[in-house]
Amino acid sequence: MNHLLLSCQTVTLGYEGQAVLKGFSLDICQGDYLCIIGENGSGKSTLVKALLGLITPMEGKLMQDPSLQNGAIGYLPQQTAAQKNFPATVMEVVLSGFLSGGRVRFFYTAAQKSQALQQLGKLGILELKDACYRNLSGGQQQRVLLARALCAAKELLVLDEPITGLDPAAAQEFYKTMGYLNQTEGKTIIMVTHDLTPALHHAKSVLHMGRKQWFHGSVNEYLASPLGKRFQEGL
Numbered sequence: 001m002n003h004l005l006l007s008c009q010t011v012t013l014g015y016e017g018q019a020v021l022k023g024f025s026l027d028i029c030q031g032d033y034l035c036i037i038g039e040n041g042s043g044k045s046t047l048v049k050a051l052l053g054l055i056t057p058m059e060g061k062l063m064q065d066p067s068l069q070n071g072a073i074g075y076l077p078q079q080t081a082a083q084k085n086f087p088a089t090v091m092e093v094v095l096s097g098f099l100s101g102g103r104v105r106f107f108y109t110a111a112q113k114s115q116a117l118q119q120l121g122k123l124g125i126l127e128l129k130d131a132c133y134r135n136l137s138g139g140q141q142q143r144v145l146l147a148r149a150l151c152a153a154k155e156l157l158v159l160d161e162p163i164t165g166l167d168p169a170a171a172q173e174f175y176k177t178m179g180y181l182n183q184t185e186g187k188t189i190i191m192v193t194h195d196l197t198p199a200l201h202h203a204k205s206v207l208h209m210g211r212k213q214w215f216h217g218s219v220n221e222y223l224a225s226p227l228g229k230r231f232q233e234g235l
Ligand SMILES: Nc1ncnc2c1ncn2[C@@H]1O[C@H](COP(=O)(O)OP(=O)(O)OP(=O)(O)O)[C@@H](O)[C@H]1O
Pocket: 015, 020, 038, 039, 040, 041, 042, 043, 044, 045, 046, 047
């Protein structure tokens, strides 16, 4: 069994005193590829933000392995309107992934620049490197943010609805990249998605969050469970 990277024990999460998730427990081990699915508003993004330490639990305990500190996490948040108008070049946005270590830098190393270019190449948008981010299409912006997250993801990659805006070919390429990162490079992946069939095809485990019940287990256990049975046919 691989070591524990993230753990929450009977946590209550919410905003301004209002609980969204109550008494929730989850362990995520190194090497996992966890797909988080569930209804709108069930608390998927809230859970992800708590796992990343962006919001503090109202109750319970959250543990992050020390290997995740100093910027070893690549995070692709759900896009907001404000992010879409970010006034920077594509290369600047991608390189900013290296700032997640908490240190403020005014220059990047040659190795970081070359890695950023490599990620842009892998995602098929190298020719956009000098373009202004806010002038790109939604799908192009999503690829740029993905390249940024990949630059930061030394240990863990956390993706909140990463397929949004990608065309089918890009989505397929994206799942291939995730499979490679997980199986060959041993990176841990946590992905929130509504794109169920391909996600279940690639993931190792599933967290299904409903308003009244949750399921957490392997993909096969999920497909055999009352919550997951209805998705068996699509796979
Ligand atoms: N910053 C915030 N302040 C107050 N309430 C919030 C905030 N963010 C989310 N919520 C509320 O928390 C609940 C869960 O939201 P969350 O975004 O975690 O759900 P989700 O499962 O990710 O939804 P979706 O599938 O629509 O992205 C919702 O009722 C939402 O209105």
